[in-house]
Amino acid sequence: MKLTISLGQMDIVPGDPDANIAKASQMARHASDAGADVLVLPELWSTGYVLKRAGELADAVGHGVFAEVQRLSDEHAIHIVGSCLSKDVSNQYANTSVWTAPGGRALGQYNKLHLFRLMHEDQFLKPGDRPVLIDSPWGKAGMAICYDLRFPELFSSYATDGAIMVLIPAQWPKVRVEHWKTLLRARAIENQMFVIACNCVGQIGPTVFGGHSCVIDPWGEIPIQAGDQEEVVTTVIDTDQIDDVRARIPVFSDRRTDLFQF
Numbered sequence: 569m570k571l572t573i574s575l576g577q578m579d580i581v582p583g584d585p586d587a588n589i590a591k592a593s594q595m596a597r598h599a600s601d602a603g604a605d606v607l608v609l610p611e612l613w614s615t616g617y618v619l620k621r622a623g624e625l626a627d628a629v630g631h632g633v634f635a636e637v638q639r640l641s642d643e644h645a646i647h648i649v650g651s652c653l654s655k656d657v658s659n660q661y662a663n664t665s666v667w668t669a670p671g672g673r674a675l676g677q678y679n680k681l682h683l684f685r686l687m688h689e690d691q692f693l694k695p696g697d698r699p700v701l702i703d704s705p706w707g708k709a710g711m712a713i714c715y716d717l718r719f720p721e722l723f724s725s726y727a728t729d730g731a732i733m734v735l736i737p738a739q740w741p742k743v744r745v746e747h748w749k750t751l752l753r754a755r756a757i758e759n760q761m762f763v764i765a766c767n768c769v770g771q772i773g774p775t776v777f778g779g780h781s782c783v784i785d786p787w788g789e790i791p792i793q794a795g796d797q798e799e800v801v802t803t804v805i806d807t808d809q810i811d812d813v814r815a816r817i818p819v820f821s822d823r824r825t826d827l828f829q830f
């Protein structure tokens with residue numbers, strides 16, 4: 569099955585949801601004009617890492633920025649995935665990625681499992697308590713956010729549970745962009761699935777973000793990779809490629825499940 573994906577590599581305006589929603593709106597229009605089925609946005613794209621202002625900037629899922637995304641998804645008939653600051657009924661904050669589908673519905677939501685201490689997430693946010701696999705119209709899709717990329721067991725659990733792709737919104741600094749590229753490729757190759765990752769660009773405080781948003785196929789090839797500027801890039805993937813790669817090198821059948829847990 570063919571799936572057209574756009575990555576909206578945004579230069580996030582810190583602490584200004586209105587400015588970022590305007591950018592997301594332009595990106596959704598651009599992606600829709602390019603024929604995309606799914607638009608992926610970065611991690612915390614509506615606010616950036618201004619976690620000290622979570623009380624003012626976080627929204628309950630379904631409200632505020634999440635409702636704006638639903639409006640964009642309906643208007644442009646496009647699925648949208650990206651993470652924003654959320655709050656729950658007890659006013660606890662999380663880094664939440666929602667898969668928003670046209671027609672006024674969300675297919676699922678995921679709270680970042682591994683909080684990134686270097687950017688103080690552990691001081692402000694509550695970690696997620698479970699992996700989330702979305703039943704998308706193109707097959708099962710695992711949800712991950714940025715630092716989660718360093719934890720291969722999350723990706724291997726998704727693959728074992730039938731994922732054909734994992735979507736990763738991120739704010740990954742330029743200084744470690746080689747880790748970003750290497751880990752994304754490794755996760756795709758070792759799990760023989762598509763890895764779809766959207767980073768941001770620009771600078772927030774002292775941190776410069778690395779861009780290089782990309783889609784990686786189950787063989788480790790990179791059909792599309794952005795540079796280090798704000799842009800929307802689009803590519804078409806064929807989910808049937810997964811069966812071809814898994815037939816060529818049957819790592820899932822060859823796993824030593826008698827020795828290791830997956």
Ligand SMILES: NC(=O)CCC(=O)C(=O)O
Pocket residue numbers: 611684687713714715716718738739740741744747
């Ligand atoms: N926002 C993040 O989770 C950043 C993760 C990161 O930079 C890393 O090196 O890992």
